[in-house]
Amino acid sequence: MEAGCSGGTASYAAFYEMFPNAPVAFSGISPGDAINANVYYNTATHHWQLTLTDVTTGGTIATAQACPSGSSCRNSSAEVIAEAPSSSTGTILPLVDFGQLNHVAIAVTSLNGTHGAMASNGLWTTDSITMVSSAGKTLAQPGPVYGGQAFQDTWKAAS
Numbered sequence: 001m002e003a004g005c006s007g008g009t010a011s012y013a014a015f016y017e018m019f020p021n022a023p024v025a026f027s028g029i030s031p032g033d034a035i036n037a038n039v040y041y042n043t044a045t046h047h048w049q050l051t052l053t054d055v056t057t058g059g060t061i062a063t064a065q066a067c068p069s070g071s072s073c074r075n076s077s078a079e080v081i082a083e084a085p086s087s088s089t090g091t092i093l094p095l096v097d098f099g100q101l102n103h104v105a106i107a108v109t110s111l112n113g114t115h116g117a118m119a120s121n122g123l124w125t126t127d128s129i130t131m132v133s134s135a136g137k138t139l140a141q142p143g144p145v146y147g148g149q150a151f152q153d154t155w156k157a158a159s
Contacts, residue, residue: 001035002085003096016050016061021068026052026061033057040109041075080106080118082140082153084131094158095131095139104150117148133159 001014002025014035017023029035034055041048047064054060067073080103084095106118120126128151131140139159143152 001029001033003031003098004085014052014054016052016063018048018050018065018068020071024061024063026054026059028057028059029054030056039078041111075111078108080151082131084139092134092159095155097158098140098153098155100155101153102150103153106149106151119145119148133157 001012004011011027012029012031012033013025013027014029014037015023015025016037016039036051036053036055038051038053039048042064045064047066049062049064051060051062082098082101085093087093107115108118108124109115110123114123116123118124118126126145128142128145130138130142132138137159138156141154141156143154145151
C-alpha cells in the first residue's frame with residue numbers, strides 16, 4: 001500500500017512490482033482498508049499469478065506476469081516488506097508515520113510444492129530486517145513473528 005500527498009491532497013494505492021519493471025498501482029484504497037496480496041508461481045505457464053484484493057471494498061486486480069525481459073528469475077525468495085518511497089529519480093523520500101502495519105496470514109510454498117508458514121524450517125529461512133536511514137537511524141522496526149504467519153512493522157522516524 002502506498003500513501004502520498006501532492007498539493008495538500010492525499011492519495012492511496014496498493015501496487016505490485018515485478019522489479020526491474022515499474023510498479024502497477026491499484027487505486028481506490030482508503031486508510032484502514034485490509035489488503036490481501038497473493039503471489040503464486042505457475043510452473044505450467046512459467047508465469048507469476050499476482051492478485052491484490054481490497055477486502056474492505058471488494059475491489060481487485062489480477063495479472064499473470066513472466067520474468068521481466070533481461071532479468072534472471074530464480075524463484076528462490078519471497079518478501080513481505082514495508083519500504084520507504086522513492087522519487088522518479090531514485091531519491092529516498094521521508095517515510096510517512098504509518099503507526100503499525102499488520103502483516104497476517106503469511107504463507108510460503110516451496111518449488112517442490114511444500115506449503116507452510118513463513119517461520120524458518122528445513123526448506124527456507126526467515127530474516128527480519130530493520131529499516132534504517134543512510135545515517136543509521138531506525139525508520140521502521142519489525143516485531144516478532146506470531147504463529148509463523150504474522151508480524152507487525154512499527155514506524156519510528158521519517159528520515
